[in-house]
Amino acid sequence: MGEQxxxxxxxxxxxxxxxxxxLVGRLLYDTKSVLADQLDAVHRASVDKGLSTPDLSLLVDGLRSEREQGITIDVAYRYFATPARSFVLADTPGHVQYTRNTVTGASTAQLAILLVDARKGVIEQTRRHAAVLALLxxxxxxxxxNKxxxxxxxxxxxxxxxxxxxxxARALGYPAGSVRSIPxxxxxxxxxxxxxxxxxWYSGPTLLEHLETVPVEPDPHDAPFRxxxxxxxxxxxxxxxxxxxxxxxxxxxxxxPGDDVVVLPSGRRSAVTAIDTPDGPLSEAVAGQSVTLLLADDIDITRGDLIAPAAAAPAVADEFDATLAWLGDKPLRPGARVLLKHGTRTVQALVGGLGARFDEQTLSIVDSPESLELNEIGRVSLRTAEPLPLDDYAQVPRTGAFLVIDPADGSTLAAGLVGAGLPGLVPA
Structure with a gap:
């Protein structure tokens, strides 16, 4: 296949x-990343809608309900490639009530394309999405x-x-050179x-040219092992x-193999003796690989425990402050009892005080709000029923992030980041 x-x-x-x-459909279509049967289905659906040209949005809006309404209500993942680079793209919803899906789609992104309508310019939802992207x-x-x-x-x-x-974007903390505008x-x-x-009159790159040449941050294999x-x-x-x-x-x-490790939250120490996979043992495993670890000592380890280097383990705590992007329909207030999912462990948690709320429209901070409403971002204190091994989100995102879950129905209430500060300006 040549060079990777x-x-x-x-x-x-x-x-x-x-x-x-x-836009995503156009990228797929113009890079010839669409299978013939997919394109035929789009042509047929476009004719049924009375259109004279193919509706390229149908290449992405795959759910029947989305096609019928002409909106995107779920995160649609698409994969395509050019001779210069491969891409994994998450197309997220635009409606305010689906901001939670935007959080999901952007959580692993190295770059985000934020669209605005040239007739409308920067609007409330644009600023809200920019704040979420800065927070993540x-x-x-x-x-x-666009348009x-x-x-x-x-x-x-x-x-x-x-x-x-x-x-x-600069007020949200984005440095010069990290934002590119393209008509x-x-x-x-x-x-x-x-x-x-x-x-x-525009002399900059096309969208695809920019995507092919923008520097890609490498996966953090040099981060502490988690x-x-x-x-x-x-x-x-x-x-x-x-x-x-x-x-x-x-x-x-x-x-x-041979690495000294600690199992958290118990604190028991051991050493890795082997790394197994269905295809045989490995001499090393890196971020993103699914493996089975064998340890030198017979110690009590269960689902939800975290194995980390003995010399670079995260802190273990049952009380901590975090930033939440509130995604629940009901407002969050102090004293709420929730479930907190961190890695593979789910524990009971109690919401303490609400320290601050970020106003993404005015880029100001409101101290000690009474509640967090749908799509609002704020700082909260949490107390968990069991201690958790917690990293700073800025250092190790996977183990510095968590979900807040409704214990009544299992729905996701918030995305949480340990140690992450609020984006934006100082308190107004």
């Missing part, structure tokens, strides 16, 4: 009807000023929108893959007498 291409994980965000699905520490943003054809390819309109958004028309293809003669135990494998056969292995996915870092 690097991978860029990206997400789209933006308000309803800004054209996210059409997505390192690079692209502002795609530029509907404002007669006006350079001044684009410049004003780009200047407003880039100032907003596009997803519907007709201007500046998405092919350069547009209609926008001769291994949430998902399953304990025990056998006693002639081939594997008294076998005890600990299965899971490496969340961060690298592990090798």
């Amino acid at each position: 291409r690097d991978l860029l994980r990206l997400a789209t965000a933006g308000s309803v009807d800004d054209g996210k699905s059409t 520490a997505v390192p690079r943003l692209v502002l795609a000023v 530029i054809d509907l404002v007669d390819y006006d350079e001044d309109v684009f410049a004003a929108i780009a200047a407003e958004f880039e100032a907003h 596009v028309s997803a519907l007709v293809g201007d500046n998405v893959v092919e350069r547009s003669a209609n926008i001769d 291994f949430p135990v998902q399953y304990v494998i025990r056998t006693n056969t002639a081939e594997f007498p008294d076998y005890r292995g600990y299965a899971g996915q490496v969340a961060a870092g690298t592990v090798r």
